[in-house]
Amino acid sequence: MGKIIAIVNQKGGVGKTTTSINLSASLGLLGKRVLMIDLDPQGNATTGVGLEKKGLTNSIYEVLTFRSKIEDAIVKTKSVNLDAIPAYLNLAGVEMELLELERKYRETDRKINRVLRLKEELYNVKENYDFILIDCPPSLGILTTNALAAADSVLIPVQCEYYALEGIMQLINTIMLAQRKVNPNLDIEGVLLTMLSVNTNLGLEVISSIKEFFKERVYDTIIPRLIKLAEAPSHGKTILDYDPKGKGARAYLNLAREVIEKNGTEK
Numbered sequence: 001m002g003k004i005i006a007i008v009n010q011k012g013g014v015g016k017t018t019t020s021i022n023l024s025a026s027l028g029l030l031g032k033r034v035l036m037i038d039l040d041p042q043g044n045a046t047t048g049v050g051l052e053k054k055g056l057t058n059s060i061y062e063v064l065t066f067r068s069k070i071e072d073a074i075v076k077t078k079s080v081n082l083d084a085i086p087a088y089l090n091l092a093g094v095e096m097e098l099l100e101l102e103r104k105y106r107e108t109d110r111k112i113n114r115v116l117r118l119k120e121e122l123y124n125v126k127e128n129y130d131f132i133l134i135d136c137p138p139s140l141g142i143l144t145t146n147a148l149a150a151a152d153s154v155l156i157p158v159q160c161e162y163y164a165l166e167g168i169m170q171l172i173n174t175i176m177l178a179q180r181k182v183n184p185n186l187d188i189e190g191v192l193l194t195m196l197s198v199n200t201n202l203g204l205e206v207i208s209s210i211k212e213f214f215k216e217r218v219y220d221t222i223i224p225r226l227i228k229l230a231e232a233p234s235h236g237k238t239i240l241d242y243d244p245k246g247k248g249a250r251a252y253l254n255l256a257r258e259v260i261e262k263n264g265t266e267k
């Protein structure tokens with residue numbers, strides 16, 4: 001049964017999408033069957049795995065609003081063992097639309113809970129995958145809430161910078177709220193340090209403060225700041241295709257091994 005991991009941090013630009021793309025591809029290369037869901041209207045994870053936005057008719061928006069079956073929105077990527085559900089700008093309007101649907105069906109037998117839409121849809125495909133990764137937008141709105149309700153665990157990328165822990169309490173509170181209201185079993189999968197610059201001492205200070213806060217939940221693997229990781233998406237390639245022998249590919253493959261090991265030894 002697929003383990004569902006939401007990649008979450010309401011702070012923008014911390015490496016959620018880069019991690020969703022490259023961790024998904026790495027898990028796939030290591031033989032796991034992976035589904036990556038783009039849950040951000042920006043659609044960067046979609047283009048990052050090489051999907052052309054034109055030409056695809058179904059996306060996660062059509063799935064959440066009952067316009068498409070989830071099976072019909074899944075597309076194969078060029079990466080081995082990696083399927084994806086794309087997202088486009090139309091996803092930005094989903095909150096109003098789900099509220100409207102919820103209201104419309106309130107007095108009927110067909111009850112709709114806008115927070116549980118993704119969870120309900122994933123029932124139908126969960127068994128086809130070992131891992132399902134969800135790339136969340138930089139906010140704690142309806143989309144992230146859907147991800148927190150559907151997920152088994154959250155992976156939190158944290159950028160190695162001075163203000164790294166800013167906003168973390170708000171994120172923890174949101175996770176605890178999701179646990180109380182909709183998903184009592186939601187776990188913290190791990191905390192990933194991203195974009196570590198080699199030639200500053202600042203990074204080391206940040207690492208120790210984050211480790212103090214999150215303890216053993218912090219992955220041993222740290223993602224370095226690398227031009228290649230930033231360039232790859234503009235070529236529609238994961239780092240495994242763009243620079244297969246480089247440090248970025250090595251880092252994300254190491255992270256994938258940690259994720260697999262952690263999940264293999266549990267339960």
Ligand SMILES: Nc1ncnc2c1ncn2[C@@H]1O[C@H](COP(=O)(O)OP(=O)(O)OP(=O)(O)O)[C@@H](O)[C@H]1O
Nearest residue numbers: 012013014015016017018138195224225226229230
């Ligand atoms: N390890 C890295 N080295 C260099 N650049 C990186 C690295 N990780 C991410 N970036 C770049 O930093 C920017 C933000 O990364 P990314 O899009 O992955 O973050 P995000 O958390 O998904 O952002 P958003 O909150 O907007 O969704 C992007 O331009 C990306 O290419």
Ligand SMILES: [Mg+2]
Nearest residue numbers: 016017040044
């Ligand atoms: Mg993103």
